[in-house]
Amino acid sequence: MTASQQLREHSGAAGQPPVIEIRNVYKHIGKKTIVRNVSFDVYPGEIFGLLGPNGAGKTTLIRMLVGLMSISDGSMKVDGHDVRRAPDKALRSIGAIVENPEMYKFMSGYKNLLHFAKLVPGNGIDRYRILDVVSMVGLDNRIHDKVKTYSLGMRQRLGVAQALMHKPKVLILDEPTNGLDPAGIRELRDQLKTLAREERIAVVVSSHLLSEMELMCDRVGVIQQGVLIGIQQVTEENTSEHAVPILFQVDSREAARKVIALAFDGLAVDSDPLGILVTTSAGCIADINAKLVAGGVRVSGISIQAKSLEDKFMEMTGRP
Ligand SMILES: Nc1ncnc2c1ncn2[C@@H]1O[C@H](COP(=O)(O)OP(=O)(O)OP(=O)(O)O)[C@@H](O)[C@H]1O
Numbered sequence: 001m002t003a004s005q006q007l008r009e010h011s012g013a014a015g016q017p018p019v020i021e022i023r024n025v026y027k028h029i030g031k032k033t034i035v036r037n038v039s040f041d042v043y044p045g046e047i048f049g050l051l052g053p054n055g056a057g058k059t060t061l062i063r064m065l066v067g068l069m070s071i072s073d074g075s076m077k078v079d080g081h082d083v084r085r086a087p088d089k090a091l092r093s094i095g096a097i098v099e100n101p102e103m104y105k106f107m108s109g110y111k112n113l114l115h116f117a118k119l120v121p122g123n124g125i126d127r128y129r130i131l132d133v134v135s136m137v138g139l140d141n142r143i144h145d146k147v148k149t150y151s152l153g154m155r156q157r158l159g160v161a162q163a164l165m166h167k168p169k170v171l172i173l174d175e176p177t178n179g180l181d182p183a184g185i186r187e188l189r190d191q192l193k194t195l196a197r198e199e200r201i202a203v204v205v206s207s208h209l210l211s212e213m214e215l216m217c218d219r220v221g222v223i224q225q226g227v228l229i230g231i232q233q234v235t236e237e238n239t240s241e242h243a244v245p246i247l248f249q250v251d252s253r254e255a256a257r258k259v260i261a262l263a264f265d266g267l268a269v270d271s272d273p274l275g276i277l278v279t280t281s282a283g284c285i286a287d288i289n290a291k292l293v294a295g296g297v298r299v300s301g302i303s304i305q306a307k308s309l310e311d312k313f314m315e316m317t318g319r320p
Helices: 004-010 056-067 087-092 109-119 127-135 152-164 182-199 210-218 254-264 282-292 309-317
Strands: 021-029 030-041 047-051 073-078 092-098 168-175 202-207 219-223 226-232 243-248 268-273 275-281 299-304
Touching: 021 056, 030 056, 030 073, 047 056, 047 182, 047 210, 056 073, 056 202, 073 087, 073 152, 087 092, 092 152, 109 127, 109 152, 127 152, 127 182, 152 168, 152 182, 168 182, 182 202, 182 210, 202 210, 210 309, 219 309, 226 309, 243 254, 254 268, 254 275, 254 282, 275 282, 282 299
Parallel strands: 030 226, 047 202, 047 219, 092 168, 168 202
Antiparallel strands: 021 030, 021 073, 219 226, 243 275, 243 299, 268 275
């Protein structure tokens, strides 16, 4: 996939410029190329997933983005600042958890945050900001309890609060659900969605679990052996303008085809064991249904046959 193809996968959230711009990035270590020609953008308010098996290069890509590893070739920009040329400015816009956040277990969550705020002098983080981030991650009720009494999920959220203190535009989490139980994963997922939607923060998460990415992300970039093989929109097919196969369960396929051919010239209609499949936008369902019923066709069910991320992933990787 070329850089321009990868970028065309997304038209930009409400015309906003991307907050992360990655262009033709390579990472060589010794004679190995660990990341190869990767390009993509991430927009404010979206959750972007990096999906790939262990060793695919996700952590390496993230480490380059947060300045923990040098970039061999290509460019990475955060909020318009080049990570290589102006690392301080670029990093100011990033909050990240790449390794497990170190917390003092015998101190309260609040004191931990206060401690981290003091480590960065002149950053303007006051107690009001700390209480703000505590509220953003939903830890208000427990923030004065010692961290040793927190569940793993709560510690993870405290880590997110710490990463958010300096008001970053981008939040980056490497394998954030590792070790969390299903309830913890769900809490984290809801929290990240709220941060993206309400605070307009761009969130980048990595995982090797497709099901997790599908539930959490708006778009997912699939990485294999250091190559970004494709980017899939997860939520797009729920919008009313995007063409998707729609199954109409009807008593007569033949009659239904005739009605549609007459009323909607050129609309793609295929047969299905349960009825007919019409490929169009979900916004047309009511009109099609009305014409079918008016044409004497009994419609017993209508469903959108959206492909799951797993189907798309299999197509992308060429697996059966
Ligand atoms: N410092 C290094 N020296 C040599 N090889 C490295 C180094 N860091 C990473 N690699 C190799 O680069 C490849 C990608 O590693 P990376 O950690 O980025 O993968 P990943 O997709 O994050 O997978 P995981 O979930 O297992 O961490 C692996 O084959 C790894 O062994």
